[in-house]
Amino acid sequence: MKTFTYEKAATPEAAVADIVGSAKFIAGGTNLLDLMKLQIETPDKLVDISRLDLAKIEEREDGGLTIGALVPNSDLAADPRVIAKYEVLSRALLAGASGQLRNKASTGGNMLQRTRCYYFYDTAAKCNKREPGTGCDAIGGFNRILAVLGTSEHCIATHPSDMAVAMRALDATIVTLKADGDRRRISVHEFYRLPGDTPHIETVLEAGELITHIELPAPAKGKHAYRKVRDRASYAFALVSVAGVVSVEDGRIASASLAFGGLGPMPWKNDAVEAALVGSAPSDAVFAAAADALVADARGFGSNDFKIPLVKRTLIATLRELTGA
Ligand SMILES: Cc1cc2nc3c(=O)[nH]c(=O)nc-3n(C[C@H](O)[C@H](O)[C@H](O)COP(=O)(O)OP(=O)(O)OC[C@H]3O[C@@H](n4cnc5c(N)ncnc54)[C@H](O)[C@@H]3O)c2cc1C
Ligand code: SF4
Numbered sequence: 546m547k548t549f550t551y552e553k554a555a556t557p558e559a560a561v562a563d564i565v566g567s568a569k570f571i572a573g574g575t576n577l578l579d580l581m582k583l584q585i586e587t588p589d590k591l592v593d594i595s596r597l598d599l600a601k602i603e604e605r606e607d608g609g610l611t612i613g614a615l616v617p618n619s620d621l622a623a624d625p626r627v628i629a630k631y632e633v634l635s636r637a638l639l640a641g642a643s644g645q646l647r648n649k650a651s652t653g654g655n656m657l658q659r660t661r662c663y664y665f666y667d668t669a670a671k672c673n674k675r676e677p678g679t680g681c682d683a684i685g686g687f688n689r690i691l692a693v694l695g696t697s698e699h700c701i702a703t704h705p706s707d708m709a710v711a712m713r714a715l716d717a718t719i720v721t722l723k724a725d726g727d728r729r730r731i732s733v734h735e736f737y738r739l740p741g742d743t744p745h746i747e748t749v750l751e752a753g754e755l756i757t758h759i760e761l762p763a764p765a766k767g768k769h770a771y772r773k774v775r776d777r778a779s780y781a782f783a784l785v786s787v788a789g790v791v792s793v794e795d796g797r798i799a800s801a802s803l804a805f806g807g808l809g810p811m812p813w814k815n816d817a818v819e820a821a822l823v824g825s826a827p828s829d830a831v832f833a834a835a836a837d838a839l840v841a842d843a844r845g846f847g848s849n850d851f852k853i854p855l856v857k858r859t860l861i862a863t864l865r866e867l868t869g870a
Contacts, residue, residue, distance in 0.1 A: 564753035572651035608763030614653030630764040636771035637711035653756035660702035689848040695809035700744030713804035713812040714788040724753035737811030767792030783807040791867040827870035
């Protein structure tokens with residue numbers, strides 16, 4: 546591992562001031578330290594934010610919740626307000642990693658975890674995300690776990706987080722503190738970037754910008770579900786996943802919010818899926834139309850072709866669960 550210095554930040558303001566050059570924040574360290582051991586991330590300084598006062602979950606007057614960036618994944622999943630009003634988030638968190646990892650993993654760090662593309666972790670392979678301009682060995686290689694939507698000729702990686710998929714279905718907002726002291730509120734819909742020709746730039750965060758909180762709006766009406774398909778029943782990333790909040794009134798789907806994991810470089814959402822559902826009586830034909838809308842632009846790369854029919858079946862099964870149809 547490359548030599549680095551270490552500082553413990555006392556306040557968020559001090560933390561952002563400490564980030565210069567290749568310095569990085571460290572929260573739980575469950576992703577960053579692995580990447581440093583492999584020399585994929587090589588910061589010359591770590592700014593430890595794990596003891597900042599950002600580990601509270603608070604109710605807001607508008608009925609929503611504010612979640613500190615350092616709330617551990619296990620605490621967020623077990624919070625009674627989350628279980629009662631944002632069940633999809635609790636379920637998504639519990640579907641991820643292991644109990645020990647969830648105790649360490651933070652809310653902010655989970656949003657920013659890097660891809661699990663095999664070639665990204667193999668420093669002998671060509672990878673535009675790890676080393677811009679070198680190429681992408683996953684295209685034409687073993688890409689079973691990689692993306693079928695939102696890809697570019699430069700990168701087909703997926704974002705691996707379960708929690709972020711639920712955050713997208715719940716329309717969360719990310720609150721940050723910038724190096725110049727300004728604060729920003731960024732909708733999760735605008736937070737992640739498509740790879741294009743710069744796959745190493747994954748979010749709209751600026752250098753040294755700290756996630757301080759994530760806000761959830763007042764809970765929407767409806768039933769919640771998170772369905773994750775993976776190679777093992779635990780301790781495995783999603784091949785595909787579906788997070789959904791759907792309400793049915795007078796025999797018709799009144800509202801629907803659906804987001805998808807394992808498909809793209811960000812937790813995926815497509816308004817056409819919801820448009821195919823809202824106003825209709827729940828039925829397999831309606832669900833199939835929504836599934837077709839989801840994959841209309843999907844493209845497989847060989848070993849991941851199976852994800853396209855798999856996510857259609859997973860969406861239909863989730864919609865049956867959510868609507869009772
Ligand atoms: C074996 C294993 C299995 C796993 N399985 C799953 C799974 O099934 N599903 C899943 O979703 N996840 C899974 N994970 C990933 C795990 O959830 C993440 O590693 C974890 O959430 C990252 O949080 P952290 O606090 O440890 O982040 P860190 O490792 O500390 O940081 C990650 C990145 O975020 C940056 N960062 C951290 N906090 C902030 C902040 N507040 N503001 C700005 N930047 C910040 C860091 O600089 C770093 O770049 C798994 C991990 C492992 C090791
Ligand atoms: S898919 Fe992206 S992360 Fe994987 S090798 Fe290609 S450029 Fe790297």
